[in-house]
Amino acid sequence: MNESVNSILSKAKTHISAIFFVCGFLFDLITLNRIDQGLMLIQQAVFLALILVFLFIEIKAKLGGKLPAPVAKYRVYILHFLFGSLLSAFAIFYFLSSSGLTSLLFVISIIALMFINELPQFQKLNIPFKVSLFSVCLISYLSYLTPTILGFLGIGPLMLSGIIFFLLMTLNSVILQKMTDDNKFISKNFTTPSLITLAVFLGLYFLKVIPPVPLSIKKIGIYRSVEKADGKYILGHKKNPFKFWQSGETDFHYQAGDKIYCFAGIFSPTNFSDQVKFKWFLETKNGWHLSDQVPIKISGGRDQGFRAFTYKSNIQAGNWRVKVLTKDEREIGRINFSVTNAPSSNELQKEIY
Secondary structure (H helix, E strand, O other): OHHHHHHHHHHHHHOHHHHHHHHHHHHHHHHOOOOOOHHHHHHHHHHHHHHHHHHHHHHHHHOOOOOOHHHHHHHHHHHHHHHHHHHHHHHHHHHHHOOOHHHHHHHHHHHHHHHHOOOHHHHOOOHHHHHHHHHHHHHHHHHHHHHHHHOOOOHHHHHHHHHHHHHHHHHHHHHHHHHHOOHHHHHHHHHHHHHHHHHHHHHHHHOOOOOOOOOEEEEEEEEOEEEEEOOEEEEEEEOOOOOOOOOOOOEEEEOOOOEEEEEEEEEOOOOOEEEEEEEEEEEEOOEEEEEEEEEEEEEOOOOOOEEEEEEEEOOOOEEEEEEEEEOOOOEEEEEEEEEEEOOOOOOEEEEEO
8 A cells, every 4th residue: 555655656756847837827727817917917027037036046056056955846846837827828818819820830839838848858958948938938928018018019019028028138147147157158058048039039920920919809700780789789690500609600691782791809908009900802713812901990908809890792702701910910810701692591690799
């Protein structure tokens, strides 16, 4: 009996860092709310500061410094909890803002970082990998903190995020060099990984791979009518009884005189004021052809998102797609649907949003 218990405890000890990492992930799933929630932003800033403190401790230990016994024993587990919490939050926010294959691949890469950190071969990278992981967390945090504070997205908030990141990491590099008197070690293990991470992040942003946090689509659908009454929108669509789970129409039976509405609920932080574009595409033998685009001013604060819509009439039969994009052409959401020249026999359903 004792041998069995000792065996279980031994196995648990082997995976205890992974357990702490998962605990950080679960902590975020339970506590995560709006991306602009003040307490959450403060908590994430505190977690980033704590990670930085423990990175300093790791560097001190690597260079032969003596650590207090409790710190030496538990620092790895605490780091895993902090990384787990931050990366899970960023993965969730990026996922909510992502649309399209490239953005989803980026989200998958963030999730992969959560698990790669547990592999023995990556553990051997030690400080450079942890610094890179911290850099991903810091630039991700700044990339949605700055537009949340400024109230708009674009190159301005991005460059401000990059400048703040660069100044913070440079300042910490200088502090570490003075603490350790080993400029070469600090440059190789702290400064270089952080600058590489910044360069990669900026490159991915300009390639439109980074999802447009803090914006996200709460709802998007195709409807036959959109009316506003008493501060609410009444959406009309013909329900397919075999697709009871759908909101709106994905197979639109069109007749002359019909209008096709694309309605979206777009979440943005409080005091946010920016512009998005609805782009309508028709599939042709040469690919997707842009048919129309409509800029719409949005404002933030509403939990269910700013409600916006565009419509088309005299529409051609075929496969259609509507994309919702930021001013700098980063995709927030999309919907695909087909248009057929035929009468619809289903009754018009009303939906309130």
